[in-house]
Amino acid sequence: MPTFPTAISTQQLSFRYGGVPILHEVDLALSAGKIIAITGPSGIGKSTLLSIFNRLWEENGDGRLQGQVKLRLDGSMVDIYQDAYPLDTLRRKVGMVFQTPNPLPMSIAKNLAFPLRLMHIKDKGLITTKSEEMLRKVHLLDEVGDRLQANATQLSGGQQQRLCIARSLMLEQEILLLDEPTSSLDRQGCLRIEALLHELRGTTTILMVTHYQDQVQRIADLCYELREGRLHQTL
Amino acid sequence: MPTFPTAISTQQLSFRYGGVPILHEVDLALSAGKIIAITGPSGIGKSTLLSIFNRLWEENGDGRLQGQVKLRLDGSMVDIYQDAYPLDTLRRKVGMVFQTPNPLPMSIAKNLAFPLRLMHIKDKGLITTKSEEMLRKVHLLDEVGDRLQANATQLSGGQQQRLCIARSLMLEQEILLLDEPTSSLDRQGCLRIEALLHELRGTTTILMVTHYQDQVQRIADLCYELREGRLHQTL
Amino acid sequence: MNRATERGLTLLCWLCGLLPLAILCIVICYLLVRGGSSLNLALIFDRVPAMDALLGHQQVFDGLFPALCGTTMLVLLTLALALIPGLCGGIYLAEYASPLERRILGLLFDIIAGLPSIVIGLAGFSLSILLHRLFPGRFGPCMLLSAMALAFLILPYLVRSTQAALNSIPQSLRITGPALGASKLQNILLVLLPSRIQDIIGGIILAIGRAAEDTAVIMLTGAVASAGMFRSLLDQYEALPFYIYYISSQYTDAEELQRGFGAALVLFTLCGLIFLLALLVEQGFSRRWKR
Amino acid sequence: MAMGSGLLLIAILCMMAVLGWPLVENGRFFALFSTTWSPHAQAYGILPMILGSLRITVLALLFSLPMSIGTACLAELLAPRPLRRLLLVTIRFMAGVPTVVYGFVAVFLLVPLMREYLIFGSGFSILTASLVLAVLIAPTMIIFFVNGLQSVPRSYCHAVDSLGARPMQKLIYLLLPQAYPSLLIGVILGLGRAMGDTLISLMLAGNSVALPESVAESGRTLTAHIALVIAADFSSMEFTTIFACGLILSLFTVCLIVSIRLLDRFGTRGAQHREMSTESRP
Amino acid sequence: AGDLDSFKGQKGTLKIAGGTAHIPVMKEAAKLIMQANPDLRITIAGGGSGVGIKQVGEGLIDIGNAGRKATDKEVSTYGLTMYKWAVDGVGVVVNPKNTVTKLTTAQLQDIFSGKISNWKELGGADRAINLYDRDAASGTRSVFWKKGLQKANVSTTANIVASNGAMKTAIAGDPYGIGFVSVGHIDASIAPVTLDGIAPSLENVKSGAFKVSRGLYSLTKGEAQGLAKLFIDFIFSPTGQDLVKAKGFVAVQ
């Protein structure tokens, strides 16, 4: 695929938690700009797989990783575990939405501004416009636009989930890792997020865990099922 | 319905958070032993509605409630906000599964034993049998049976969700409040939980928030949609 | 905050953070150099065989043994007196008190924490005089009195650490217990406290350290320079910190000073041992609870 | 229980008031706030001691705060894992180092250094004492700081980590604001400890009764003053001033604590914290 | 020794408290007595002269130690009896590195009042003089002030240390310091200064040539009785007085 270079590739990737093997010699090559769905039964290792691409598993527990993981960042392939690629830059370029929404214990506005704040962006106007744009994109602006100063932890489950999606989009990452991003949304909310992902297709590589076959049908370019530590392509 | 007496009833129930009205003069009468589904867009007040029946909203924020809420507990209707019905007894009789799984930061086994411990049940054998039974019911025993001593917060999202369901069933409550109990489960896991709820039908009144029309079709006896502070029956 | 400030701050953190480590090293090294040579069994047991002293067959006069026992006993007694009220006070402040009460009582404990130990010692001393007038011949400065005064001294540490521990628990964990039918007390005892047990142990360690090293209080309420082994709680007793203080203020020759340094090392070790105990308790706790 | 200890505190304050009463009776109470202490000349001014106490306490806090925050951050965030454990153990250990030992070691090590290189004079000075005091109160603060940092929920940390925060950013934007109540308690207890400490200032501050012009000079704290005067005749006027000292000391503690709490109220961090934590709970 | 015979068959507890300077002698005596008669228990506490007098006056303890004479008021309120069992000289000391080793009373007065503020003026190094003083309540200080300084003014900027040991530590560490300690405490770490040509040594104190001296006192409420009497008698006995000498004081007998 000449127009779409590889954005994510793994070689002989194995992962274990303590003694328990989760992934076993996974080889993967995913093109840039696609939406790739990952399915599989509960507890099989989908979330773990995602966290490998932004090295977040390192923050907790006693995981052990073997093999190579390469991501296309700034136009060239980087071996994120070998090359001395700075962790913080990596995580800024690879956005993540967690399975359980995790808004920060501050106001909604601050939650959205947080990623920009980390980048030393101080321009108030820019922050506000950008925040509103993202809120609109996840269709949250109508619901919470009038209480942007309220604490984000007081939002309802689905609102938190959408807020987290909006937050992860603030930096226009090249790669997005979404862990069941529509699990607490009703059908309509779900379709809206899918439309948003559609928009991002082409510019952003999206790796997305989902449980719904119909969702896969609707938006995924590719679909893998995780079974016994290996990925099996189903679409 | 003479065979199925009313288990849950509300009269002129209104609820507001701070100044924001969430529920508006809701009148409800639900028969015992049924599965009642509640649907509605995100942020409309479904979780709030559930928390009214075990008075859990009182633990956080500045909610205000008006009207009457009666539950059938131990065979008679109790006005849970007026009569001096003890709060902890109420909550032991009304089980709840949260929208976001909330295992206690202790071992899986202790999580399951927790409700029994609150009742001062010390019988080790009983606790173990009961825990295993519940784990089997939510189909978690195969996955975690060999590491019951591991910390429950290390489980995957779907595993945590099932653990919480199992935990809420430990006391054989008369009323169950389930807030999107299958949101992080794959199709098969979802069907298994539904089968479990089917089993409970008749003995337990189940109030369940869900987003999936097909799930409603499969198991709900009744379905209400929450819109603009009122419940509209759709099934 | 730009990159440079960040770097600067990180560097500062490293510098500042390693300072205590360095200081402790210096202190220990210095003590070892000055007092290390006097560190032997004779320092503790004088010329009495260790077994005889431990079994109480023979009194130790010039050794640190009675002081060692006195301090250990004193710390344990103080903890026994202060632990329960301290924890209860913390729980009350965090979970039951109204905002006004919280403010007033909080201020109160802060003031207690700021009371100089010598004032508390004086209060204990005055109390002993009072008690002596009330019950002539029965009551004077003694270990129980010291323990009571020390308990008062360390109370704020226990209260505040418990309170801080409870306050830092996130709401989601806080409501899990009640949702399962835990009464308020059950929630506190079974969920909240165990989940932050390290914090509470931290407070206890602070309290132990404070009780073990205080000189001013015990000097006025029952610690003596020489008494032999204490026999009851109403007895006067020897204590290590007082011994060190006394040496440092009255040593007549270099050898005596060296014994003072040796005693400091012993006190050090004793504190270390008591902390080890606390850590073991903590580990046991968290293991039992988390598993 | 809390009531009980409250009563006890009030009892102690009352005791000091009653025992200090002769001063008021003799109309000498306000003479306390003069600058001369000379019992032979019937002058019982303790103003120099009051200033000494304040200076030492504030300085000690100033030195100790960065050190404590630094250590807590290292132990919780920046340092590699083995070092973290070492640090935590060290800190707990330091909590048990007897004050006398610090004083002792400082007399032999720090005082000559100060004399030769920093402040000249005798080396016994407010500065010297406050440096050592800073070390003394550090464990108290660090333990509370570490506990505070540790108690920040995992999910928040994950959120911040996944957004690419560097450790320092995580610390300043998330951890410190979240741990704020614990930090505050740590500071206040540390302050109390510094205020109430007797031996360090007695051994290192020089204890001269003159009004010190700078912190590099010898000065006396209220606590050291109490310790020095305690050998006097119990019913003498000098001795009576001890209780006045105790009272004034408590008064200052109250003032300092209240002002810290007020600062907290007006500080932005505090306001932000209030939004979501203890105060908003019913 | 025969002096311990009187304790035979005695039982009970004897409580002693007060000045820290007394502790070494008391401790040694108590050790001998308790070894001879294990049924006896003697506790020796510190706390300072004031506390000692207060405690013995209130009847909390049997013997109170004071490094100063009890004030008239103390004696009259409590009906105390004083026993002076040792004499302690108070000598001016400087750091061994200091070249100034002789002073006159007038120079001493000027030094302590701040008139002479540099060692240069006394033929020493060109460095400021660091004064070390004790607090007014200290017995050592009051005798030094009365007899050494002849009640001259003492500068308020003087550093004040809490004990003989602290004074020694300070002077031993400060090449430019000057202070005073109990003669028994003088060792190689500090250098004694001859005052008006007389060195502060035990011999000179004993002979009376060195005038700056004080008594060490034990007090009882009323006349000493029972164990307290036996103990005080023991201190005055040859064995007891040997102890006194061994600890660096001048015996009175």
Ligand SMILES: Nc1ncnc2c1ncn2[C@@H]1O[C@H](COP(=O)(O)OP(=O)(O)OP(=O)(O)O)[C@@H](O)[C@H]1O
């Ligand atoms: N503690 C609180 N204080 C103030 N407002 C709150 C609080 N909790 C929830 N709300 C608001 O009340 C509304 C209803 O919340 P609720 O959690 O009941 O929604 P929901 O129907 O469960 O939505 P979802 O499907 O997204 O979970 C939301 O707009 C939410 O922002």
Ligand SMILES: Nc1ncnc2c1ncn2[C@@H]1O[C@H](COP(=O)(O)OP(=O)(O)OP(=O)(O)O)[C@@H](O)[C@H]1O
């Ligand atoms: N920190 C950890 N330590 C040990 N084991 C862990 C840890 N985190 C996850 N696991 C285990 O690894 C396995 C995979 O977890 P993961 O969260 O990746 O599952 P998942 O596929 O995302 O499941 P779900 O659909 O339920 O979210 C699970 O069995 C889980 O119990």
Ligand SMILES: [Mg+2]
């Ligand atoms: Mg998952």
Ligand SMILES: [Mg+2]
């Ligand atoms: Mg909800």
